[in-house]
Amino acid sequence: MKLPFIPGNAPYSDTQRAWLSGFFAGMHSHMLQSASSIEPANARPLFILYGTQTGNSESLAHDAANRAKAHGLVPVVKSMDEVEVDQLVKMDHLLIITSTYGEGAMPDNAEMLWDAVKSASDLQLGNIKYSVLALGDTSYDLFCQAGIDWDNQLAALGAQRIFDRVDCDVDFEEPTAEKSSKETRHYEISIAGSGLNYEAGDALCVVPSNGAELVAAIIKALACNGDEMEPVNGESLSLKTALTDYFEIKLPSKEFIEEIAKRSGDQELNAILASGDKEQLSNYLWGRDILDLLLQFPQVEFSGAEFIALLKPLQHRAYSISSSGKAHPDTVHLTVASVRYDAHGRHHKGVCSTYLADMVDESTDVRVFFTPNNSFRVPQDDSLPMIMVGPGTGIAPFRAFLQEREFRQAQGKNWLFFGDRNASTDFIYRDEIEALQASGLLTRLDLAFSDKRYVRDVY
Ligand SMILES: Cc1cc2nc3c(=O)[nH]c(=O)nc-3n(C[C@H](O)[C@H](O)[C@H](O)COP(=O)(O)OP(=O)(O)OC[C@H]3O[C@@H](n4cnc5c(N)ncnc54)[C@H](O)[C@@H]3O)c2cc1C
Ligand SMILES: Cc1cc2nc3c(=O)[nH]c(=O)nc-3n(C[C@H](O)[C@H](O)[C@H](O)COP(=O)(O)O)c2cc1C
Numbered sequence: 001m002k003l004p005f006i007p008g009n010a011p012y013s014d015t016q017r018a019w020l021s022g023f024f025a026g027m028h029s030h031m032l033q034s035a036s037s038i039e040p041a042n043a044r045p046l047f048i049l050y051g052t053q054t055g056n057s058e059s060l061a062h063d064a065a066n067r068a069k070a071h072g073l074v075p076v077v078k079s080m081d082e083v084e085v086d087q088l089v090k091m092d093h094l095l096i097i098t099s100t101y102g103e104g105a106m107p108d109n110a111e112m113l114w115d116a117v118k119s120a121s122d123l124q125l126g127n128i129k130y131s132v133l134a135l136g137d138t139s140y141d142l143f144c145q146a147g148i149d150w151d152n153q154l155a156a157l158g159a160q161r162i163f164d165r166v167d168c169d170v171d172f173e174e175p176t177a178e179k180s181s182k183e184t185r186h187y188e189i190s191i192a193g194s195g196l197n198y199e200a201g202d203a204l205c206v207v208p209s210n211g212a213e214l215v216a217a218i219i220k221a222l223a224c225n226g227d228e229m230e231p232v233n234g235e236s237l238s239l240k241t242a243l244t245d246y247f248e249i250k251l252p253s254k255e256f257i258e259e260i261a262k263r264s265g266d267q268e269l270n271a272i273l274a275s276g277d278k279e280q281l282s283n284y285l286w287g288r289d290i291l292d293l294l295l296q297f298p299q300v301e302f303s304g305a306e307f308i309a310l311l312k313p314l315q316h317r318a319y320s321i322s323s324s325g326k327a328h329p330d331t332v333h334l335t336v337a338s339v340r341y342d343a344h345g346r347h348h349k350g351v352c353s354t355y356l357a358d359m360v361d362e363s364t365d366v367r368v369f370f371t372p373n374n375s376f377r378v379p380q381d382d383s384l385p386m387i388m389v390g391p392g393t394g395i396a397p398f399r400a401f402l403q404e405r406e407f408r409q410a411q412g413k414n415w416l417f418f419g420d421r422n423a424s425t426d427f428i429y430r431d432e433i434e435a436l437q438a439s440g441l442l443t444r445l446d447l448a449f450s451d452k453r454y455v456r457d458v459y
Contacts (some may be wrong), residue, residue, distance in 0.1 A: 020133075023131050027131075044074065046076070046094075046095060047095070049094065050098065051080045052110075061077050080109050081112060084116075089127075093128075094129070094159075096132045096154075100140070103140075103141070106146045107146065114150070125158045134165055135147070143167060182337055182421070186322075187336060192331075200400035204368050207369075210355075211351075218294065230242055248312045248313070250350075253312045257269070257273070258273060316369070320334075320335075320393075321400055324401075328403070338357045376397065378405060382410035382411060382412055385413040386405070386412060388414070388415065395429065402416070415446075416444070416446070417446045418447055421450050
């Protein structure tokens with residue numbers, strides 16, 4: 001048997017990596033031992049259940065699934081709130097990945113399943129082979145308590161622990177306190193002289209261009225030089241221009257995935273497609289873009305024209321406008337979180353959010369259009385109260401609503417809930433919000449930062 005190996009670029013600490021290697025090796029050998037002749041080990045699912053509040057466990061679960069597949073296992077990733085006890089009982093091979101919240105409590109999505117398992121002392125889980133990867137923070141008294149509880153309860157109900165639980169500290173997953181894990185930017189786009197106007201609540205759609213680095217990397221992976229002329233919408237364009245401004249070159253189309261599967265003959269990808277299981281496919285594609293697939297299957301060759309035929313037209317992205325058209329008739333404000341993440345050994349960038357962040361400057365003409373949203377408006381009646389709940393960039397339309405109320409000198413009360421991860425780095429528009437509070441326009445402000453307290457604690 002090939003020994004499991006986890007590449008160095010996985011988002012794990014050395015301890016976690018070593019643990020997962022051991023876990024997959026152990027699980028594989030258990031599955032081989034218990035496999036019958038009609039049901040080979042690699043046909044049996046390894047269920048990966050995650051309990052999460054802010055996505056760390058979910059992200060690790062998807063990553064673990066990709067690694068499990070590389071070792072002949074068939075992972076099925078599920079959020080704990082998608083699983084009932086009678087389904088859990090049948091999960092012969094199980095990896096639990098869970099964080100801890102509150103004071104040593106389960107994250108929200110785990111509560112129902114946990115309550116059912118905790119209270120069912122007569123459950124027989126003797127068939128389950130499991131391990132637990134617990135995420136937590138050593139600054140809390142009850143470090144990784146949710147993982148500990150799962151571990152103890154599964155063992156108490158007869159399940160067989162394959163590997164001792166590993167408890168991971170938050171330092172592995174989160175940046176230091178003063179550096180935000182997010183990049184949120186404020187943009188002001190001039191519409192002066194365009195004759196266009198908008199209402200608070202509308203969205204602006206931005207038509208991006210693809211980044212030059214990604215375009216160049218794809219051209220290289222196709223073994224082209226970019227100058228090849230290709231027919232596009234009745235025009236003849238260079239491959240480079242077509243890939244820059246006409247096609248989605250990040251998120252793979254179904255046609256592209258099917259063609260890669262067909263030409264590569266890759267067993268895993270073909271099996272996923274044949275199964276028709278959308279969840280398995282989305283797990284496989286998690287964090288993977290078109291370039292990842294081209295690099296993963298270098299034996300698959302496409303001409304420029306063949307490649308283009310498998311792409312979708314480049315789509316616009318919508319952004320909630322964060323200004324009032326009455327207060328700012330000549331500009332449109334946007335509040336955009338740049339999508340940047342590392343996966344499959346590469347740095348990935350969201351097309352439109354990083355087009356705005358990295359490629360647009362004051363002299364760029366940005367291609368935009370408005371999407372009106374007539375069902376999302378500041379009340380016509382200025383005396384009515386407004387309650388606004390807008391965490392993260394969700395604050396955008398409410399900044400517009402508050403500007404509108406201020407412009408109209410509306411007397412109705414305004415109550416804003418805002419929150420994010422880190423109070424010191426993620427409190428966007430802080431000065432403005434505090435000024436609106438001081439002026440009396442914002443009659444009530446409730447803040448919930450996850451480094452301070454839970455969003456639901458404020459309700
Ligand atoms: C009505 C509406 C209003 C919106 N308003 C706002 C707003 O005010 N502000 C705002 O910032 N956004 C807003 N959005 C979202 C916005 O439209 C874009 O979806 C967002 O900016 C990402 O686009 P992109 O082109 O940068 O990323 P894309 O190139 O489209 O890539 C996004 C994809 O990357 C993948 N991905 C992202 N992160 C990860 C990760 N960590 N790991 C693995 N894969 C990952 C996912 O598959 C995701 O679908 C709004 C959307 C709608 C529909
Ligand atoms: C409000 C709050 C409460 C937390 N309580 C605990 C706790 O009691 N014990 C612990 O070990 N970690 C605790 N943590 C840390 C989380 O478990 C840790 O940040 C984890 O990486 C989050 O993973 P998730 O994104 O999958 O939910 C807490 C975090 C927050 C924000």
